[in-house]
Amino acid sequence: MNTRKADVLIIGSGIAGLLAAKLLSVTKNVMLVTKGSLKNSNSILAQGGIAAAMDEHDHWKEHYSDTLTAGNYHNHVETTEILVKNAAKYIQQLIALGVPFDRNSNNELELGREGGHHRNRIVHAGGDATGNRIITQLISHVKKLVTFYENEMTFELLINNRKCVGAITKDSFGNIQFYQAEHIILATGGIGGLYSLSSNDITVTGDGIAMAYRAGASLIDLEFVQFHPTMLISQGKTYGLVSEAVRGEGARLVTNDGAYIMDNIHPLKDLAPRDIVAREIFYSLQNGNQIYLDITMIKDFKKRFPTISDMCEKNGIPIHTGRLPVAPGAHFIMGGIKTTSNGETSIPGLYAIGETAWTGVHGANRLASNSLLEGITFANRVAAHILQQSKQEQPLTVPICMNHKLTLPAKKEIKETMTKHVGIIRDKHGLQTAKKWLEEYLPSYKGNQYLDVSIEDMETVNMLTVGWLITLSALERTESRGGHYRTDYPKPNDEKWMKHYITRRRKWDESNQIKVPSAAIIH
Ligand code: SIN
Secondary structure, eight states: OOEEEEEEEEEOOSHHHHHHHHHHTTTSOEEEEOSSOTTOSSGGGOOSOEEOOOSTTOOHHHHHHHHHHHTTTOSOHHHHHHHHHTHHHHHHHHHHTTOOOOBOTTSOBOEEOOTTOSSOOEEOSTTTOHHHHHHHHHHHHHHHHOEEEOSEEEEEEEEETTEEEEEEEEETTOOEEEEEEEEEEEOOOOOGGGSSSBSSOTTOSSHHHHHHHHHTOOEEOTTOEEEEEEEEEETTEEEEEOOHHHHHTTOEEEOTTOOBSSTTTOTTGGGSOHHHHHHHHHHHHHTTOOOEEEOTTOTTHHHHOHHHHHHHHHTTOOSTTSEEEEEEEEEEESOEEEOOTTOBOSSTTEEEOGGGEEOSTTTTSOOTTOHHHHHHHHHHHHHHHHHTSOOOOOOOOEEEOOOOOOOOOOHHHHHHHHHHHSSSSBOHHHHHHHHHHHHHHOOOOOSSTTTTSOHHHHHHHHHHHHHHHHHHHHHHOOSOBTTBOBTTBOSOOHHHHTTOOOEEOOOOOHHHHHOOSEEEOOO
């Protein structure tokens, strides 16, 4: 079987993966593999922007304080400091790479406001097309410097003597491909696809977290899932995100009869923390209301928010009425594959960056516009770390097990189960129901046994695996904090749970690697 060899293999094409690829390609032979096209990622959909203390009256310490407050003080303080302290420097790096951030008439960066920020500190590009502008620019660099493979899903990481030495992918024609690399970076994004309504790209199904788990990596904080309050919806279907920047410009959440829903809920009203706003909308919807964003006070809406305006037009949702129908949807997972501040996971040779990684910077609830910032920060750090390493050749010995028969549910059923029982509102009974249901389908795992299944089935296995892991952690945390809300434990319990991190790890058993019926040995 053919093996592609590189110094560094990057899996995923969001902001973190692309930027790491660009930075590493200076001296390394880099290959990048992605499940969809280079343009399939959550990063390209990002509307809000990147938070950075760039105004002369602002300071990174204020950004730090807002990040900790939003994170319910569950954040890792050292990495959070790294994040906010270097934000302005990394914005300059993107500018040097050609990203056209929006500027005012004095040619200064235009700084917007979003929920949880006490100052205007969000840089954006093309109004609400920030992610698109950044990714377009990064792709133009990467295409010249890096070998990339689109439409290949990574099925498994290859572990040899407890070190990650490569990965196996499959394309849509069923062709299996082996990759061998000294450094493997997971940049596969989050888990939005596990829920019925989500802001995420269609390809985002928790794959990185699932394969890291199968490989025996430590995972952490999986119970913290952020639901964005405002997906654009019509007839139960979501058409994408309506950025919080719209509420930052004054838009208000209203019921059918025009009542403001956030007035008596929180002093920050519509810009209260996302979990609080999302819950309020959830309750209002349950009470039979339809919820709208009243945008009548925003001048030149189409000019400021061209992406959202296009999205409405394309899907027959009129904006001239000044009301956009919205509902909450899964947006971001604060937990993920546990990493050091240099992106190292618990498995030598394996790194994780971007949403699939846990760096601790988001605590229990991510502050708006800190996700692209996390992507660029840790892409820089992982690249600097790898560039310092000396070369070490690794032989690749891979056991393969085929012919595994799976009985899987439809993806829709997983989404419904997760939404109903492991969503915005949780409790013990619902979580136990979800756990039981997921365990009925969850296959036992030995070796690289899924190589003979289709991409569709592999995604389903990953969704079941990650859904089950989130459910276990949500059951364990008997309190409410940030993105984890339980009606049976509705308050934070600082004494028991403050800075208490729930980790999960599949016990690595050498027999997982070796005990297989047919083995392909690759040197
Ligand atoms: C938004 O534009 O509302 C999303 C920004 C973010 O999640 O940081």
